[in-house]
Amino acid sequence: MIIDCHGHYTTAPKELENFRNAQIAALGDPQPQPTKGSLKISDDQIRAGLEGAQLKLQRERGTDVTIFSPRAMGMGHHIGNETTSRHWSEHCNDLIHRVCSLYPDNFVGVCQLPQTPGVSPRNCIRELERCVRELGFIGCNLNPDPSGGHWKDPPLTDRYWYPIYEKMAELDVPAMIHVSASCNPNFHATGAHYINGDTTAFMQFIMGDIFKDFPSLKFIIPHGGGAAPYHWGRYRGLAQDMGKPPLKELLLNNVFFDTCVYHQPGIDLLLRVIPTDNILFASEMVGAVRGIDPETGHYYDDTKRYIDAVTWISKEDKEKIFHRNVRKVYPRLAVKH
Amino acid sequence: MIIDCHGHYTTAPKELENFRNAQIAALGDPQPQPTKGSLKISDDQIRAGLEGAQLKLQRERGTDVTIFSPRAMGMGHHIGNETTSRHWSEHCNDLIHRVCSLYPDNFVGVCQLPQTPGVSPRNCIRELERCVRELGFIGCNLNPDPSGGHWKDPPLTDRYWYPIYEKMAELDVPAMIHVSASCNPNFHATGAHYINGDTTAFMQFIMGDIFKDFPSLKFIIPHGGGAAPYHWGRYRGLAQDMGKPPLKELLLNNVFFDTCVYHQPGIDLLLRVIPTDNILFASEMVGAVRGIDPETGHYYDDTKRYIDAVTWISKEDKEKIFHRNVRKVYPRLAVKH
Numbered sequence: 056m057i058i059d060c061h062g063h064y065t066t067a068p069k070e071l072e073n074f075r076n077a078q079i080a081a082l083g084d085p086q087p088q089p090t091k092g093s094l095k096i097s098d099d100q101i102r103a104g105l106e107g108a109q110l111k112l113q114r115e116r117g118t119d120v121t122i123f124s125p126r127a128m129g130m131g132h133h134i135g136n137e138t139t140s141r142h143w144s145e146h147c148n149d150l151i152h153r154v155c156s157l158y159p160d161n162f163v164g165v166c167q168l169p170q171t172p173g174v175s176p177r178n179c180i181r182e183l184e185r186c187v188r189e190l191g192f193i194g195c196n197l198n199p200d201p202s203g204g205h206w207k208d209p210p211l212t213d214r215y216w217y218p219i220y221e222k223m224a225e226l227d228v229p230a231m232i233h234v235s236a237s238c239n240p241n242f243h244a245t246g247a248h249y250i251n252g253d254t255t256a257f258m259q260f261i262m263g264d265i266f267k268d269f270p271s272l273k274f275i276i277p278h279g280g281g282a283a284p285y286h287w288g289r290y291r292g293l294a295q296d297m298g299k300p301p302l303k304e305l306l307l308n309n310v311f312f313d314t315c316v317y318h319q320p321g322i323d324l325l326l327r328v329i330p331t332d333n334i335l336f337a338s339e340m341v342g343a344v345r346g347i348d349p350e351t352g353h354y355y356d357d358t359k360r361y362i363d364a365v366t367w368i369s370k371e372d373k374e375k376i377f378h379r380n381v382r383k384v385y386p387r388l389a390v391k392h
Numbered sequence: 393m394i395i396d397c398h399g400h401y402t403t404a405p406k407e408l409e410n411f412r413n414a415q416i417a418a419l420g421d422p423q424p425q426p427t428k429g430s431l432k433i434s435d436d437q438i439r440a441g442l443e444g445a446q447l448k449l450q451r452e453r454g455t456d457v458t459i460f461s462p463r464a465m466g467m468g469h470h471i472g473n474e475t476t477s478r479h480w481s482e483h484c485n486d487l488i489h490r491v492c493s494l495y496p497d498n499f500v501g502v503c504q505l506p507q508t509p510g511v512s513p514r515n516c517i518r519e520l521e522r523c524v525r526e527l528g529f530i531g532c533n534l535n536p537d538p539s540g541g542h543w544k545d546p547p548l549t550d551r552y553w554y555p556i557y558e559k560m561a562e563l564d565v566p567a568m569i570h571v572s573a574s575c576n577p578n579f580h581a582t583g584a585h586y587i588n589g590d591t592t593a594f595m596q597f598i599m600g601d602i603f604k605d606f607p608s609l610k611f612i613i614p615h616g617g618g619a620a621p622y623h624w625g626r627y628r629g630l631a632q633d634m635g636k637p638p639l640k641e642l643l644l645n646n647v648f649f650d651t652c653v654y655h656q657p658g659i660d661l662l663l664r665v666i667p668t669d670n671i672l673f674a675s676e677m678v679g680a681v682r683g684i685d686p687e688t689g690h691y692y693d694d695t696k697r698y699i700d701a702v703t704w705i706s707k708e709d710k711e712k713i714f715h716r717n718v719r720k721v722y723p724r725l726a727v728k729h
Contacts, residue, residue: 286653
């Protein structure tokens, strides 16, 4: 069994984008109460978008289940206001639910939250609860920077975020820390903002004390943990200089890394540095990098190949990475698979 | 010969900090024209700060020369205005010059630039010219985010920055890309802002075309290139998806990485992924991480040990990393050492 914990619905029918464009265009309208509107997408359209992409790649690469969420770049929490974000998130999450209902063996849902810069994450509780209790979702994506590259909300360890953590703890669902598009021209989205978001969140977790307040809370830092594993010595040293306990004790009961690292040396480092119990298999296909690596002849994002090529960890450790750890981090997954 | 290309004057006499505090305190004064003021520090005070720290560590670790610049965290380009920044930079650079004059065999100067958010880098030309032509400095530190964590100036590839690049090209000096303190509570300075700054700059260089306009320009991305080497596959793939040439051709004539990575697996990855010609030895001692790694019994930032421990690169390659490359990247170094 191979479970990919990080897939986004990047191949949704174009009606979704049309809806979003219309929603954004209407932001300038004088109407006092924007309407939620509706999305007309047939099951066949959904099937067509997946069959030639995610499902084909699952078959070709030999992965079984993808934990699936709305397109990260599309979340765009900085656009409009909290009503904009609520309507958009509900539509996106409903669509994920339809995908998971059409292909219950292949996809399990994770939701986008209706975050808005400067608006308390308390605002997201209703949608998280709806997705988990009504749609059977098993986690959420939490954007540490709803402003889209301006980093205006407090760090993730601030009490500002506690309402959503309380609900996550109650529902027993984890969050993947995942930024969305960047509207700061300094940050290329997938090349800088994503990786910086990961690195930033990791360092926030070192400094803060949220796991004392929420000992059961679990976060996945995607894209191989940003820069954290490569600079593991720096982070161990910084924590030590601050008088913190070793990283393992400080946060490795609560923080996990995915394997979205698109070359062999990077995966080798990840597996060498981070305890196997903290690594979850993921590819983020069909995502940031779509090409074939001329050096290997395979897709950059075919991360299973890199893990298969590692000879110095045991079969049991690989099973942890491929599916055992993910079941622990997403306890609600057990219900289905 | 071992040349450390990345050292900051982190052990300056406390008079420097007192001066800065007074300068900042005076920012609220109603006087129309702030005065530069003077700094009273004796040669003996300078010697005392270095003898028990950088010089002691050079001897203990067996490194010969440190390319030395003002404390990066102290640059604080976001504080005050361009006059504040000019006065402060002149004092800091003069102090580096005194260090290099007292210990000409041990230190070579690199300057801080009097950057200010929203003010053209043209403003920095005079100080760069003074430091190189009058003080014998061989390079500069360029802050890609003078706002200190708000990232409000244009990307490094924007024509906004061209005046300083023109002067760098004329003087034949490189720049190390180095942010300063963070005043955004999301970013821990050395744990997030520094590494994010490196990653961000690297991605900007992939997207922009400045090396077509400045084929001789050279940049050092410190802290092992931020996240870039760990995510080298991602960056190769992103460049490929954008229709850019391979990274080697796109930027490796102009972009170099230092070895400030504080554990063995990180250095192993760096040396495995990045061509040896693009790696410059550095430790950033006495810097971000000051402790001893309990796993090795040695200082985290004793990076020479990690490189010494690599058995799979040749003696010639190590000589490139330890001193040959740095002479190419800093052509003015040759005059002295």
